[in-house]
Amino acid sequence: MGRIGPWAVACLILTGCEKDELSPVSDFMGTDCEDVTNCGEGSYKLDSGVVQGDVDGGVIDAGADRDGGGTLDGGVGRDGGPRDGGPRDGGVVPSTFINVVGTYQAEYLFDLSDYAFGLGGIASDLDRINELLQGRSHLGQPWEFIVDPILRQIVDDYIPDWFVQFFNTINNIANLFTDIEADAILNVQQDLPLNPTDTTTAIHGNETWSAFYLRWIDQCPQGRQTTSPIPYPQCAQVPIPILNRPTPIPVGGTGGVEVAVYIPPFDGTLNAGVPEADLVFEDREVEIEMRKFVLLVLDTVTNIVTGGAQPTFRGALLNAVQCQQLANQIAQSNAAAAAALNALCVGLINGAVDAIADIATDVDALEFDQYGHAVDTNPQDGQNRAEILQVQSAPDTIDGRFRLVGSSDLGGVWEASK
Numbered sequence: 001m002g003r004i005g006p007w008a009v010a011c012l013i014l015t016g017c018e019k020d021e022l023s024p025v026s027d028f029m030g031t032d033c034e035d036v037t038n039c040g041e042g043s044y045k046l047d048s049g050v051v052q053g054d055v056d057g058g059v060i061d062a063g064a065d066r067d068g069g070g071t072l073d074g075g076v077g078r079d080g081g082p083r084d085g086g087p088r089d090g091g092v093v094p095s096t097f098i099n100v101v102g103t104y105q106a107e108y109l110f111d112l113s114d115y116a117f118g119l120g121g122i123a124s125d126l127d128r129i130n131e132l133l134q135g136r137s138h139l140g141q142p143w144e145f146i147v148d149p150i151l152r153q154i155v156d157d158y159i160p161d162w163f164v165q166f167f168n169t170i171n172n173i174a175n176l177f178t179d180i181e182a183d184a185i186l187n188v189q190q191d192l193p194l195n196p197t198d199t200t201t202a203i204h205g206n207e208t209w210s211a212f213y214l215r216w217i218d219q220c221p222q223g224r225q226t227t228s229p230i231p232y233p234q235c236a237q238v239p240i241p242i243l244n245r246p247t248p249i250p251v252g253g254t255g256g257v258e259v260a261v262y263i264p265p266f267d268g269t270l271n272a273g274v275p276e277a278d279l280v281f282e283d284r285e286v287e288i289e290m291r292k293f294v295l296l297v298l299d300t301v302t303n304i305v306t307g308g309a310q311p312t313f314r315g316a317l318l319n320a321v322q323c324q325q326l327a328n329q330i331a332q333s334n335a336a337a338a339a340a341l342n343a344l345c346v347g348l349i350n351g352a353v354d355a356i357a358d359i360a361t362d363v364d365a366l367e368f369d370q371y372g373h374a375v376d377t378n379p380q381d382g383q384n385r386a387e388i389l390q391v392q393s394a395p396d397t398i399d400g401r402f403r404l405v406g407s408s409d410l411g412g413v414w415e416a417s418k
Contacts (some may be wrong), residue, residue, distance in 0.1 A: 081151065093273040093299060094196035096357055098280065100374050100386045106416040107187040110366070110390065112177040115290075147162060154326060176297055178217035181237065184208060186416055188389070199272045206265045212240040214297050216304060227362050240293065253289045253362045262287040264286050268370075274384045275376035284400075290364040317349040340347040361404050368400025368410055388414040 037134040135152030137144055184207050191202040220226035220235040243258035254260045254337065268281035310316035323345030327338040362397075376387035390397055398412035 022373035048101045049130065056227065062080040095193060096384070097190075097270060097272050097394055098274050098277045098374050098376055098384050098386050099190065100188050100270060101190045102188060102385075102418055104186045104188065104389055104416040104418055106184040106207070106389075106411060106414060107392065108182040108184065108398070108414045110180045110182070110398065110410065110412040112410065115177065115402055115410070132290065169256050175334065176214065176216075176301060179233075179236075181211075181213040181215060181233070182209050183213075185210060186389075193272075200269050201272075203268045203270045203279060203281075204265065205268065207263050209242060209246050209261050209263065212242040212259065212261075213237040214240055214300055218302065219304070233331055240296050247362045249287050249289060251363065253292060259293045260287075260289045264281050270374070277374050278371040279374055279389070280369060281372070284366075284368050284370055285403075286366040287363060288366065289362065290360050290402075314350070317353060318346070323349070365403040366400060366410055367403050368398050370414060371397045371399075372414075372416070387418050391415050 030404050077204040085148055108175045132155075135148055135155055137151055153308050186207045188203060189204045191204075193201040199224050207378045215233055215236040217223055217232075217236045219238075220230075220232050222232075224232050226232045241258040243254070243256060243260050245254075245262040246258050247262065248264075249260045249262050266281050266284045268279060270279045295313070299311065299403065302313045302316045303311045303383055306316060310319060322340075322341045326345060327341035371394075372390040374387075375388040376384055377387045378385075392413050394413065396411065398410070400410040402408045402410060
């Protein structure tokens, strides 16, 4: 009996399990999970005993993002501000610049009168000669009473009327250099600002002068008000030949007929702004053969005043003052005295011309700052391109000096447009 008992119990258990259906340990119903595809035809998934839900025990879309703070789009961006809540630069708007790149027709009007009139005593030298031509010796009494009538007689006999008038004009030499015009082709390049919020950016220029003019206003019938047949300032323009050089002018000059000009590249600054903005080209330099320029101006005026009869200033002086006849008149029959007087007369004339020329060195440089105001005249096209860099009616837009001769002041105005 004791040996049969265990086998009998096992048999009863196996018989009962074979007939009973499997039951879940939870409330899960197997028939609710029938899945032919995954469990095989007619079979059921096994109950794991775990209630279905979020794998992390919470709501999937309601939790924190990976960095532990807020939703994915509500976190902090790389620049420390909300990713979608404002400009990446923290709210500062980038600067806007007018585009000044291009080629412009430029015109300069320089006032060189301080250069011409303030050196070497030239004003007093010319005035002294002019006074003598007017018959005034300024020797003081009683000599003036004796000498001045003789002087006036000599001038009447030996000095042509045209020369007295001419020299009276030349005596105001500063007026010849008040309006010196230069026409130029100006090319401008422009850098991008170093930072988006910069209020200035760099600009660069190079320039070629195409013409140089002396303005001789006596050629215009109504002066500056002349409108026909040729309007002012064109009626006043007297060309001075120039030669642009790609390299600096050698010491002592070039020896050519034209006035050599050398203009190295230059830099400047453009302010932010549209459709208008200020700009400046700083520390510009223009090398010029100034001694030759001064003499060419005097020769040009001489040629105009004498109607072409005297093409040079020096020649006009020597031809107008008949030194030999004057010496003979004064010395009477004394040949030695006449020769000495003639030599003195010629020396004085050449000295006067040289004194004028000596106000200038062979080569000098204009050094100046050049102020502009760029304007987009067609802002509606949205291109932000400047058509104008400056207008001549704006005063004192050139401010500078000469490099060598006494730091004489240099002033003027300019204009440039496409």
